[in-house]
Amino acid sequence: HLHPTHPLALAPVAAPPSTVDGFVREFLLNLNSGRGVTLSNASATDKYFALAHTVRDYLMARWLEDLRRQREVQDKGVAYLSAEYLLGRQLDNNLLASGLSEIAEEALAACGIDLDVLRQQEVEPGLGNGGLGRLAACFIDSLATMGVPNVGYGIRYEYGIFRQTFVDGQQAEQPDAWLSLGSPWEFAHPEGAQTIAFGGHTETYDDEGVPRSRWIPAWNVQAVPYNYMVPGYQNGRVNTLRLWSAVATNSFDLRVFNSGDYEEAVRAQTYAENISKVLYPEDSTPQGKELRLQQQYFFVAASIRDVFDVMLPADFELTNLPERIIFQLNDTHPVIAVPEFMRVLVDEKKMDWDAAWAVTQQCFAYTCHTLLPEALEVWPVELLGRLLPRHLEIIYRINEDFLVAVREKFGDDEMRIRDMSIIGEHPVRSVRMAYLATVAGAKVNGVAELHSQLLRDKVLPDFNEFYPGKFINVTNGVTPRRFVRLSNPSLSGLITDALGTGWVTDLERLRELEAYAEDPEFRTQFAEVKAANKRLLSDVLRERDGFEVSDGHMLDVMVKRLHEYKRQMLKVLHIVTTYEGIISGRVAVGDVQPRTFIFGAKAAPGYVMAKRIIHLINAVGSVVNNDPRVEGKLKVLFPPNYNVTLAERVIPAADLSEQISLAGKEASGTGNMKFALNGALTIGTDDGANVEIRELVGDDNFFLFGMSEPEVESLWAKGYKPSSFYNADSGLRRSLDLIAAGAFSGGDRSMFEPIVSNLLYDDRFMVLADYSAYIGAQAKVDAAYADQDAWTRSAILNVARCGYFSSDRSMRDYIERIWHTAPSF
Numbered sequence: 001h002l003h004p005t006h007p008l009a010l011a012p013v014a015a016p017p018s019t020v021d022g023f024v025r026e027f028l029l030n031l032n033s034g035r036g037v038t039l040s041n042a043s044a045t046d047k048y049f050a051l052a053h054t055v056r057d058y059l060m061a062r063w064l065e066d067l068r069r070q071r072e073v074q075d076k077g078v079a080y081l082s083a084e085y086l087l088g089r090q091l092d093n094n095l096l097a098s099g100l101s102e103i104a105e106e107a108l109a110a111c112g113i114d115l116d117v118l119r120q121q122e123v124e125p126g127l128g129n130g131g132l133g134r135l136a137a138c139f140i141d142s143l144a145t146m147g148v149p150n151v152g153y154g155i156r157y158e159y160g161i162f163r164q165t166f167v168d169g170q171q172a173e174q175p176d177a178w179l180s181l182g183s184p185w186e187f188a189h190p191e192g193a194q195t196i197a198f199g200g201h202t203e204t205y206d207d208e209g210v211p212r213s214r215w216i217p218a219w220n221v222q223a224v225p226y227n228y229m230v231p232g233y234q235n236g237r238v239n240t241l242r243l244w245s246a247v248a249t250n251s252f253d254l255r256v257f258n259s260g261d262y263e264e265a266v267r268a269q270t271y272a273e274n275i276s277k278v279l280y281p282e283d284s285t286p287q288g289k290e291l292r293l294q295q296q297y298f299f300v301a302a303s304i305r306d307v308f309d310v311m312l313p314a315d316f317e318l319t320n321l322p323e324r325i326i327f328q329l330n331d332t333h334p335v336i337a338v339p340e341f342m343r344v345l346v347d348e349k350k351m352d353w354d355a356a357w358a359v360t361q362q363c364f365a366y367t368c369h370t371l372l373p374e375a376l377e378v379w380p381v382e383l384l385g386r387l388l389p390r391h392l393e394i395i396y397r398i399n400e401d402f403l404v405a406v407r408e409k410f411g412d413d414e415m416r417i418r419d420m421s422i423i424g425e426h427p428v429r430s431v432r433m434a435y436l437a438t439v440a441g442a443k444v445n446g447v448a449e450l451h452s453q454l455l456r457d458k459v460l461p462d463f464n465e466f467y468p469g470k471f472i473n474v475t476n477g478v479t480p481r482r483f484v485r486l487s488n489p490s491l492s493g494l495i496t497d498a499l500g501t502g503w504v505t506d507l508e509r510l511r512e513l514e515a516y517a518e519d520p521e522f523r524t525q526f527a528e529v530k531a532a533n534k535r536l537l538s539d540v541l542r543e544r545d546g547f548e549v550s551d552g553h554m555l556d557v558m559v560k561r562l563h564e565y566k567r568q569m570l571k572v573l574h575i576v577t578t579y580e581g582i583i584s585g586r587v588a589v590g591d592v593q594p595r596t597f598i599f600g601a602k603a604a605p606g607y608v609m610a611k612r613i614i615h616l617i618n619a620v621g622s623v624v625n626n627d628p629r630v631e632g633k634l635k636v637l638f639p640p641n642y643n644v645t646l647a648e649r650v651i652p653a654a655d656l657s658e659q660i661s662l663a664g665k666e667a668s669g670t671g672n673m674k675f676a677l678n679g680a681l682t683i684g685t686d687d688g689a690n691v692e693i694r695e696l697v698g699d700d701n702f703f704l705f706g707m708s709e710p711e712v713e714s715l716w717a718k719g720y721k722p723s724s725f726y727n728a729d730s731g732l733r734r735s736l737d738l739i740a741a742g743a744f745s746g747g748d749r750s751m752f753e754p755i756v757s758n759l760l761y762d763d764r765f766m767v768l769a770d771y772s773a774y775i776g777a778q779a780k781v782d783a784a785y786a787d788q789d790a791w792t793r794s795a796i797l798n799v800a801r802c803g804y805f806s807s808d809r810s811m812r813d814y815i816e817r818i819w820h821t822a823p824s825f
């Protein structure tokens with residue numbers, strides 16, 4: 001027998017040889033032994049799975065080695081707690097990271113297989129809604145690439161973000177059964193399951209003279225971990241993403257089963273397993289559902305337990321925890337981790353309260369991703385107390401101590417005390433999760449300069465005064481691996497030809513492209529890359545949706561969640577204005593640049609206005625696309641089910657990036673960065689990270705329009721009347737009237753009436769106030785696009801000057817300002 005401590009047993013598996021032959025051998029082995037098929041009778045799914053397993057085999061040695069080393073070396077690690085990871089397809093990313101792309105392509109070709117066909121087999125794991133979830137995926141990619149110890153913790157939703165279809169132009173939602181064929185990228189560890197308890201009551205008891213509280217829960221579920229490799233970019237480093245899946249506990253259903261109630265046993269099992277069943281599809285509008293709180297507690301409790309079990313030796317000195325671990329809270333969704341951590345330290349590890357609180361305040365940091373008041377999560381005390389009674393007690397105690405300190409600093413200013421309390425009283429007594437996170441966190445960060453400033457000045461000014469230095473900014477970033485190198489191979493080739501290879505992990509090196517912007521030859525090549533990417537997109541949209549993208553059109557793209565604050569309606573009004581101008585003869589067709597408008601957007605299923613806007617976009621599209629008077633000039637395309645996979649094709653093809661939120665509402669945006677890095681010019685407001693993009697690329701290479709945040713504030717203050725803007729602008733009047741008259745609804749005046757009257761009489765996001773500035777800026781876009789060479793020069797400068805928006809830089813900022821961790825080996 002081989003003893004477990006034998007050198008052979010200790011040494012991780014060796015990777016197969018990195019040659020075409022080695023790859024072929026490993027691939028066929030996986031096909032035969034793993035799938036039970038031969039090459040000649042393998043389905044595309046078989047081949048995709050065998051390929052994925054082959055890539056895994058190459059990464060495995062490094063992963064096992066990194067896991068071993070992370071246990072051995074006592075480095076400080078980052079536990080990123082996020083309810084969402086919008087990963088996108090894994091195959092290409094992992095091929096690239098392992099440096100196997102070419103070998104794999106050749107090896108498959110030798111087997112008569114087209115790699116591209118296998119790529120298409122992968123169902124992307126859509127375990128996120130949008131920006132927040134994609135950011136988490138970019139961050140763990142960067143940490144692995146930088147060699148920083150990190151585990152991403154989250155939920156393995158059985159159903160990710162819904163699949164969107166359009167039925168008569170209206171959104172319909174289908175379940176996203178991404179696991180129906182299984183995932184070749186995951187490693188289940190049922191033996192590592194944690195028991196997570198809920199409900200019940202608390203009691204006090206005498207612990208050898210010390211009065212203590214304990215929690216007597218009523219029910220529990222098992223949290224089964226699934227591990228996913230997070231390979232760094234060609235650095236031999238593999239970190240871990242650990243997602244938890246809920247299964248019923250045996251003891252739980254057996255008890256009921258033994259009582260003879262079989263149906264009840266099955267019902268109980270279903271109840272438990274519901275916890276990780278489905279991702280809530282609300283982006284920026286939490287619904288306050290009980291199951292959602294169950295999900296949140298479920299994954300953070302399992303993750304904290306995991307850190308204690310796996311990362312730390314049993315005899316670890318708990319006061320040293322801040323030297324080993326930092327929990328980063330991705331918005332408020334994981335904030336229930338704070339009282340859970342306190343409960344473990346105080347109730348289970350018997351730590352004294354003050355010492356535990358001192359440790360907790362160094363082990364957590366909180367990222368806020370919004371400014372919308374309706375997005376700030378609150379949990380009714382009634383609900384939280386019913387589900388997590390001990391946690392509610394702990395929150396009350398944290399709040400008591402906090403408010404004592406507030407009184408010490410600010411005096412008995414009852415108004416202020418009420419405003420700062422972690423417990424809000426209206427409309428029902430609730431726990432304000434952002435306040436809890438702020439009180440517990442060592443640092444609180446916003447996600448772009450403007451957002452962080454508004455967080456300090458507008459959202460949490462009392463807290464900022466109480467905790468000077470706690471509020472900081474870390475501007476978001478995106479991974480250049482996925483969003484340039486993989487999604488835009490032609491541009492990447494051009495950049496590498498000019499600069500060499502280092503830019504993929506050192507994106508500031510794109511600066512060196514500035515000089516190339518002045519080189520006519522380079523501009524020609526750059527323009528050819530854009531044209532090629534448009535053709536690729538055209539192929540994808542033809543295949544996917546039967547759409548045709550005409551040659552020579554400007555691609556004007558707005559892809560992001562559908563939300564009123566993002567103002568897709570402004571884009572619609574621009575399209576209708578342009579269309580109306582041409583058909584009325586007021587504008588000569590020849591004066592308009594041919595444009596294709598591309599939308600991608602999912603609406604939260606319960607967000608009625610957002611769904612109406614989707615309907616309107618499709619309605620406008622079908623009229624415009626079928627009107628011979630604008631044929632060849634204007635086209636509106638709205639491919640359904642915008643996701644990471646489609647983003648990777650759309651963004652590299654775009655000429656114009658629409659970032660047109662009302663100033664002060666978009667925390668950062670990250671799509672804006674992806675477009676600029678792929679050589680699109682931005683038309684945008686002074687909002688979120690647009691501000692920083694414009695500062696970097698320069699005013700000449702950015703189409704700024706609309707009110708600034710202070711101007712928005714002062715218009716509100718003096719009383720905003722949207723109808724006055726309607727009355728003052730004839731173009732706006734004609735466009736809104738056209739919609740209201742039923743021009744896009746077959747004469748039906750009622751269909752889009754709620755949109756029109758909302759704009760005229762409410763217009764919370766000031767679409768009408770910014771309309772004329774937007775139309776003016778679009779005229780400048782048209783004029784600029786007429787000079788293709790100058791446009792290309794601007795596009796190159798956008799690429800050259802946006803290296804700052806690499807998520808590697810974001811991670812360096814988190815490391816220096818918040819985590820104080822270091823790359824290991």
Ligand code: KOT
Nearest residue numbers: 131132284369370375447667668669670
């Ligand atoms: C969702 C629910 C509650 C609170 C906030 C959100 C949220 C915010 N979801 N996505 N965001 C976006 O996060 C991105 C990454 O930071 C930002 O770029 C974007 O502006 C946010 O809207």
